[in-house]
Amino acid sequence: MKLPDRLTASENEDSTNNKRFGSDSKLKTQNSKLGLQGSPIVGITTTIPVEIVFAAGYIPSDLNNLFITAEENTMNRALQAAEMEGYPRTVCGWIKGIYGLVAGNHLIKRLIAVTEGDCSQTHALMETLEERGIDVIPFSYPFSREPQLIKYQLAALADRFGIDLAAAEAEKKRLDEVRRLVREIDRLTYEENLVGGYDNHLFQVSCSDFEGNPESFAQKAEKFIAESRGAGRRQAGPRLAYIGVPPIITNLFHIVQELKGNIFFNEVQRQFAMPYLAKDLTEQYLLYTYPYHIRHRIADIQEQIARRQIDGIIHYCQSFCFRQIEDILFRRHLKLPLLTIEGENPGPMDARTKMRLETFVTMLKTTVRS
Numbered sequence: 001m002k003l004p005d006r007l008t009a010s011e012n013e014d015s016t017n018n019k020r021f022g023s024d025s026k027l028k029t030q031n032s033k034l035g036l037q038g039s040p041i042v043g044i045t046t047t048i049p050v051e052i053v054f055a056a057g058y059i060p061s062d063l064n065n066l067f068i069t070a071e072e073n074t075m076n077r078a079l080q081a082a083e084m085e086g087y088p089r090t091v092c093g094w095i096k097g098i099y100g101l102v103a104g105n106h107l108i109k110r111l112i113a114v115t116e117g118d119c120s121q122t123h124a125l126m127e128t129l130e131e132r133g134i135d136v137i138p139f140s141y142p143f144s145r146e147p148q149l150i151k152y153q154l155a156a157l158a159d160r161f162g163i164d165l166a167a168a169e170a171e172k173k174r175l176d177e178v179r180r181l182v183r184e185i186d187r188l189t190y191e192e193n194l195v196g197g198y199d200n201h202l203f204q205v206s207c208s209d210f211e212g213n214p215e216s217f218a219q220k221a222e223k224f225i226a227e228s229r230g231a232g233r234r235q236a237g238p239r240l241a242y243i244g245v246p247p248i249i250t251n252l253f254h255i256v257q258e259l260k261g262n263i264f265f266n267e268v269q270r271q272f273a274m275p276y277l278a279k280d281l282t283e284q285y286l287l288y289t290y291p292y293h294i295r296h297r298i299a300d301i302q303e304q305i306a307r308r309q310i311d312g313i314i315h316y317c318q319s320f321c322f323r324q325i326e327d328i329l330f331r332r333h334l335k336l337p338l339l340t341i342e343g344e345n346p347g348p349m350d351a352r353t354k355m356r357l358e359t360f361v362t363m364l365k366t367t368v369r370s
């Protein structure tokens with residue numbers, strides 16, 4: 001797919017390579033793949049209106065994706081660095097990982113942090129990173145979900161990047177073409193069983209930053225779609241939904257597959273992919289369920305589990321995350337067998353969780369259609 005040209009980067013950055021955690025070299029590789037050596041990278045701590053970043057000529061880099069795809073050694077050193085700095089043990093692994101990654105990486109000098117609608121721990125993350133000289137740009141999703149307030153936030157962010165919203169709306173049209181491809185990957189997952197839960201997760205979660213280059217990401221998605229259509233249908237087995245934040249457990253999807261379960265719905269990852277193809281940015285970030293009241297997520301999950309004929313739900317909770325409390329409401333409102341699992345630090349699944357997952361999938365195999 002050839003996408004229309006976008007604005008070129010407007011600012012050069014000092015690209016001093018600090019090898020402290022080994023992650024700069026990965027960023028450099030990403031940067032050189034884009035053909036924009038020396039262009040500015042904007043770190044993001046979660047899904048933000050990425051259209052504004054691209055329209056202003058910057059390169060977004062989702063720090064969660066960067067952290068979880070780093071080598072194990074790099075991830076552990078980032079966590080240790082945060083704890084050595086004074087981050088308590090009882091802080092979320094994602095927050096500590098992002099802190100350690102950014103604090104030890106001279107390529108990321110600017111980041112957008114979501115201060116309302118994501119995570120309370122982000123506030124202290126922002127404050128401690130600012131102390132390290134990082135330019136932190138706040139963005140909020142107003143909890144009231146009022147269109148005029150969302151529009152105001154979008155305009156304020158655009159203003160901070162020196163563009164107007166019209167430029168970002170034009171970028172949305174370009175990105176919608178890529179989102180259409182990812183929507184097709186999702187459809188091939190649950191309608192045709194041609195795509196596995198891990199690939200579904202990966203393509204959707206990558207829509208937070210389109211790997212820094214929407215055009216090459218679109219080509220990758222097109223190739224993947226063609227290959228998936230050519231491959232046979234995947235194994236039959238219980239139809240599962242994965243809800244909650246993306247897992248810090250690195251082999252969760254592979255274990256589910258080994259157990260012959262099929263994840264046909266990745267809830268939050270699908271939200272990151274903005275599947276609605278809304279008419280404008282205000283509507284798009286209004287329909288995005290994750291930052292607002294839990295009832296919007298529950299309504300979306302109910303609709304999708306019916307459409308995708310889901311048999312059972314895996315609710316992933318991150319240790320020390322306030323969202324663990326929401327498990328109460330999911331259990332109350334989602335009328336399907338639900339297994340809650342928890343992860344703390346990046347790495348493979350522990351034996352106890354694996355055993356619980358195995359029992360859950362086996363139970364579903366004996367009680368539902370296969």
Ligand code: SF4
Nearest residue numbers: 092094119245318321
């Ligand atoms: S998992 Fe929870 S605590 Fe951790 S960054 Fe996400 S919202 Fe915050």
